[in-house]
Amino acid sequence: MLGGYPLSLIGFVMLVTMLAVGLGTLVIWVGVPMMMIATQLIYGLAAAHRGLIKATLGVQIPTPRRERTGSVLQKWRQQLTDAQTWRNLAYLMITFPISVVEFALAIAGTIILPIGIWVLPFIASLHAQLAMALLGPNTAAQLSERAQRLQASRARGVDAAEAERRRIERDLHDGAQQRLVAVAMGLGRAQKKFEADPDGAKLLVGEALADAKLAVSELRDLARGIYPAVLGDRGLDAALSSLAAKSPVPVNVQVTVDPRPPAAVESTAYFIVGESLTNVAKYANASQVTVKVWREERPSGDMVVVEVTDDGDGGAVFHAGGGLAGLADRAATIDGVMTVVSPIGGPTVIRADLPCTW
Template sequence: MSSLNDTPPPPASLAYGRHTWKEVAHLLADLPCALAGFVYAVVTIALGVGLSVTVIGLPLLALGLAGARGMAGAERARARGLLGVHVERPSRLPHRDGFLPWLWAQLKDPVAWRSQLYGFIRLPWGVLTFTVTLVSLIVLWPVLPFVARGLGNVDRAMVRGLLSPSDELERRIAELESDRGVVVDTAAADLRRIERDLHDGAQARLVALAMGLGLAKEKLLDDPEAAAAMVDEAHGEVKLALQELRDLARGIHPAVLTDRGLDAALSAVAARCTVPVKVSVDLPERPAEAIEGIAYFTVSELLQNVSKHARARSAAVDVWRTEERLMLQVRDDGAGGADPAAGSGLAGLGERLGAVDGVLAVDSPAGGPTVVTAELPWRDRDRDRPAAS
C-alpha cells in the first residue's frame, strides 16, 4: 500500500523537467538492479530447495528469504527517491525463541516470497525499460518525457503491488503477536511483585505474629503480665498485616474502582499524591472493567512519576470520551524532560497500552510543563459482562 506522503510527478510535457530526469535515471538503473535481484532469487531458492534433503537446505532458504526483505527495502528506497513512491515498510517478523520457530516463521513469510517474485519478474522488465529508455534518449528524445512517464508508472505499480505490506490484517497480526509477548511479560512481572510483597510483607509479619502468640501462650500461667504485653504487641502486628494486605489488594484492583468507578478511584489516587492534583472525569457511562482498570493503573503510575521525579507544585488529571476512545491526560508544572526513549517507566507503560490497542503520547520539554496523554479503546461495559443464565 502506498502512503499518503506519495509525491506524484506533474503531468508529462515536452519540457525536460526534474521529474523526467529522475524517471530516466530510475529506468536506466532497472537493468543492473533487476539483474542483481534475479541472480539473488535464483541462487538462494535453487540452493535452498536443492539442498533441502540435507540439514543445511532449509536454513539456507530461510536466510535467503530474510535477505530478500533487505533487497526489497533497497528497492523501496530507490522508488521513493526517484519515483516519489512512499510505500510502508512491512512489519518485522515477531521474535521467535528457538531455531525451529525462527525457521518456520522465515519460510512462511509472505513478504519475503513476494520480494523474491519481484526479483524474478523484474529481469525481463528491466531489459525492456533499459532498452526503450536508451533508444529514446538517442532517437525519440522529443517524446522521452511521455515514454519515461508510462514506463515509470508501471514501475510504481510493481513496487506498490509486490513490495508493500499484504494488507492491514498482516500488519495487525504481527502487532498482536508482539503485543501478546508484552502482556505475558507484564503479567509475569506483576505476579512476581505480588509474590515478593506477600513474602516480604504480610507473610513475614504473620510468621512473627504466630511465634509471638506461641511465646505468649507459654508465659500465660507463669507470667500473665508479660503474656498480656505480648498479646497486645501481637494485636498491633495484626493491624499492620491487615493494612499491608489491603494495600496489596488495592494494587491488584481497588474496591473503590469496582464499586464507584474511575471518578472516585482517581480522586483517591490523587489524594495520596505529594502535590495537589485536580481531577476531572467526564464520562457518560462506565467503560468495560478491563479498560477501566488499565485507565486507573495508567493514571496511578503517572501520578507516582509526578510525586517522585517531576518536582512539580501542582498537577491535573482529565478523563473523557471521544467517539470510541477513552482519553486520559495527566499534566504537571514540574521540571519536564521526561523521555520514554531513555528507558524510563514511560516506555513500559506505552508498551502495556499498545497491547490493548492504546497509545501513549508524552510532551515534556526541558523546564516543563509535562503533558502525558493516553488513549484507550472504548468498550461497552455490558458487552464484557457475561449473560445471565
C-alpha cells in the same frame, strides 16, 4: 469529473516528464534528485485526488500511514520499496485516460438529461471504488500490521503481568508474610507462658495482635493496589479524585467517560494516572497537575483518552524497566498506545489512547 480532468492532466504531464528525465539521467546521478521529487509528487497528487473525491463525492479515503526513518536517501529507498507508492502511481496513470472520458461525459450530461441522471452517478461510483482500492490503505497489509502489533502487545502484556506477579509476591513475602510469621511465633511463645508467666503471655498476645492488624492493613493496601475498591464501586471519576486528594501537588481532575468503559480500561487508566502523579511528586518539581479523561468516538471504535499534564521541569523519557515503560506495557495489553512529550523545562504531557474494544 469536470474538476478531476485538469488535475489528472497536469499530474500526468508532470509525472511523465519528471520520470522520463530522471530515468534518462540516472546513470550520471543527476536523475536521483529528480526521481526523489517525482516520488514526493506521486504522494502529493494522491493526496490531492483523495481531497477532491471527498469534496465532490463525499467519500472519505483514509490516508495510508507509513513510518520513514533514517537519512533522506534511506527514506526515499523505503518509499520505492513501499507498495503504496506504486499503487498511487498506478492510480495516477490509469485515471488520466479515464478522466478524459469522464470529462466528455460530464459535458454531455449537462446537455443530455438521461446521461446526467443515470450514467454519471454510476461512473462516479466506479471511480470512487477505484480510488478506494488504490489510494486507500491496503487491507491485507493493515491486517498484517495489526496482527504484528497485537502479537507485540501480547508479549508486552505477558511481561507486564509477570512483573506484576513478582511485585505482588515480593510485597507478600516482605510484608504480610513476615507479619503473620511474627504473629505465629508470638502466639507460640505466649502459649508456653500462660501458666508460668500470665503477664508475659498477655504482653506477647498484645504484640501478636498488633502485628496481625499491621498484616491486615498491608494485605488491604496490596489488594487496593491490584484493583481499588472505589474504582469498582464508583468508577473512574471517584477513583481519580481519590488519587488527586492524596497527591502532594495540587491536581485538577476532569473526567467525562459516560457510558462507563470496561473494567480493564478503567484499571489501566487508573494506574496510568496513579503512577504519573507519583512521578510528578518525586521528580517533576511541579506546582500544578491537570488530569483529563474523556471518551472519543472514532471510526475504529470508542476510545478512552487519558492525559496527565504538569508544569514541572520536564525531561521525562521512556527507559527499559522504568515506570513509564511499565505503564506503556500495561496500556499495550489492551491494544492501547501511550505517548510522552516532555521537553526540558516542561511542560510534560503523558497521554494514553485506550480502546474500549480489542
